[in-house]
Amino acid sequence: EPEVTQTPSHQVTQMGQEVILRCVPISNHLYFYWYRQILGQKVEFLVSFYNNEISEKSEIFDDQFSVERPDGSNFTLKIRSTKLEDSAMYFCASGGSLLETQYFGPGTRLLVL
């Protein structure tokens, strides 16, 4: 069964460093999303991406964040200068269309020290 994959599973970084979180969506999906979950809290929407551009973003997704689909398979989330409060689990999700279910990857647990 096709699945969304994410790398790395865990990342520890120093405050101020740049991190890139990688996702490989399900191959025939066209809509891609990033969500985050601060430890013990709810899952929050960050950004959606379609046709090589951002289609919607939340207030959390400020100028420190960017997304890219550098090739036909990867979908990345970059945090330019990490802050302590960026520590969270980051989930990638993909869907075949806007009306279809989003399937989530296993997440990347980011710890900013």
Place this chain on the structure above:
Amino acid sequence: AQKVTQAQTEISVVEKEDVTLDCVYETRDTTYYLFWYKQPPSGELVFLIRRNSFDEQNEISGRYSWNFQKSTSSFNFTITASQVVDSAVYFCALSEAVHYGGSQGNLIFGKGTKLSVKP
């Protein structure tokens, strides 16, 4: 504005008990989708069910059942004869219909209910 409320923060039951997880949602849209996801201790989000706003039929899948009531804006989830493996955090989520210049299908999650099933 859209919102999902899961009033039960934590529930603890003994194996074989039935348990119902509550979900109440708010939306101005007439077309929307409701979801339940399971998050086991390992952390991943596992899709359980998706319902659209025009389909109020209750659904049963094995020990799981869902009760969708538009009149009370609720989408409750019942686990029958709970098992230890059901221990997880369960999230209810809402996705509104796609609007030009607006919602593009992103999910709005509730805060989750942590279910502990003891042997």
